[in-house]
Amino acid sequence: AQKVTQAQTEISVVEKEDVTLDCVYETRDTTYYLFWYKQPPSGELVFLIRRNSFDEQNEISGRYSWNFQKSTSSFNFTITASQVVDSAVYFCALQGLPRDDKIIFGKGTRLHILP
Amino acid sequence: DVKVTQSSRYLVKRTGEKVFLECVQDMDHENMFWYRQDPGLGLRLIYFSYDVKMKEKGDIPEGYSVSREKKERFSLILESASTNQTSMYLCASNLKSTDTQYFGPGTRLTVL
Numbered sequence: 001a002q003k004v005t006q007a008q009t010e011i012s013v014v015e016k017e018d019v020t021l022d023c024v025y026e027t028r029d030t031t032y033y034l035f036w037y038k039q040p041p042s043g044e045l046v047f048l049i050r051r052n053s054f055d056e057q058n059e060i061s062g063r064y065s066w067n068f069q070k071s072t073s074s075f076n077f078t079i080t081a082s083q084v085v086d087s088a089v090y091f092c093a094l095q096g097l098p099r100d101d102k103i104i105f106g107k108g109t110r111l112h113i114l115p
Numbered sequence: 116d117v118k119v120t121q122s123s124r125y126l127v128k129r130t131g132e133k134v135f136l137e138c139v140q141d142m143d144h145e146n147m148f149w150y151r152q153d154p155g156l157g158l159r160l161i162y163f164s165y166d167v168k169m170k171e172k173g174d175i176p177e178g179y180s181v182s183r184e185k186k187e188r189f190s191l192i193l194e195s196a197s198t199n200q201t202s203m204y205l206c207a208s209n210l211k212s213t214d215t216q217y218f219g220p221g222t223r224l225t226v227l
Contacts, residue, residue, distance in 0.1 A: 009155075035215070043124075045205060045218035091157065102173065103216060107157035 002027045004094050006106035013082055014114050021077045021109045023092030029053075034068065034075045035093040035103065045091070051075065079111075087113045118142065119219035121206055127225045134193040136222050138206030144217075145210055147189035149173075149181065152203040152221070164189055165212070196226045 003026040013019045025034065036048040049059060051068050059066045063080045079086050092106040122137035138147065148163040150173075160173030162181040170181050178200060182190040189208075193200055203223050207216040 033213075037218075043203065043221040043223070045207075045221075047215050047217060050215050097213060102160055102163070105158040107155060 002029075002094055002096055002104045004092050004104050004106035006090075006092055006109050008109045009107075010110045010112070012112040012114060015084055016081050018078060018080050019082055019111065021079075021090050021092075021111065023075045023077065023106060025073050025075065025092070025094045027073075027094060027096050029096035031097045033095040033097065035091075035095070036066065036075075036077050037091045037093065039089040039091065039108070041088070048077075082113045084113045084115055087111060119206055119208055119217055121204075121219040121222050123222050124220060125223050125225075127227065128193075128196050129227050130195075130197055132193075132196050132226075134196045134224065134226075136191040136193075136204055136206075136224070138189045138191070138208075138219055139187055140189075140208040140217075140219075141187060142208065142210070142217075143186065144208035145186075146208060146212060146216075147183065148207040148216060149179075149189065149191045150205045150207065151175070152205055158205065161191065196224075198226050200224065201226045 005024045032053045034051045037045045039045050056068050065078045067076045089108045089110045091108045093103045095103045119140045128134050146165050149161045150158040152158050159175050161179050164170045164183040180192045203221050205221045206219040209216045
């Protein structure tokens with residue numbers, strides 16, 4: 001069975017602090033994709049990143065970075081020097097390949113950045 | 116630029132009404148998806164379609180049906196709306212099953 005766990009339901013940090021959102025997944029597939037999406041108050045899910053299971057390199061994009069560790073089945077997301085505009089719900093997701101079109105989403109972490 | 120649109124941002128309906136939620140994508144994507152999002156439950160897949168006139172049940176299809184008469188349009192139908200279908204409904208699409216899904220802005224449906 002596939003599962004994505006985001007243990008942090010809600011996090012609040014003060015602006016400019018760094019914050020890490022945790023994501024742990026379960027899958028029996030050897031090939032899979034992991035995703036992070038952002039959902040701002042407007043409601044639309046915004047795609048942030050997709051990572052192939054064969055690529056364990058960490059990725060950095062501006063203030064965002066992702067740490068993928070197969071050994072612990074984790075795909076954590078860090079925001080450096082957080083800003084108020086980062087306030088949103090963040091979803092981690094998993095897609096097993098090649099048999100399945102479906103993406104399994106975690107329940108999301110609501111992030112509040114306080115000014 | 117990727118574009119998925121949904122016909123309404125907010126919708127209020129009464130119990131027993133037939134409700135249509137429309138989703139349109141202009142990227143010539145093969146696959147389209149309907150999810151509902153509820154607090155504490157995340158996103159759950161209702162139905163998806165991988166081609167015109169094709170549909171597959173997702174994890175929670177009960178009480179819903181779908182229609183895909185044209186490639187760009189995927190409709191979610193609530194035959195007889197009930198209060199437990201009050202939710203945020205999100206449409207998504209991708210070109211192939213291995214591609215990233217892109218989402219529309221969502222429709223917040225309230226059933227009274």
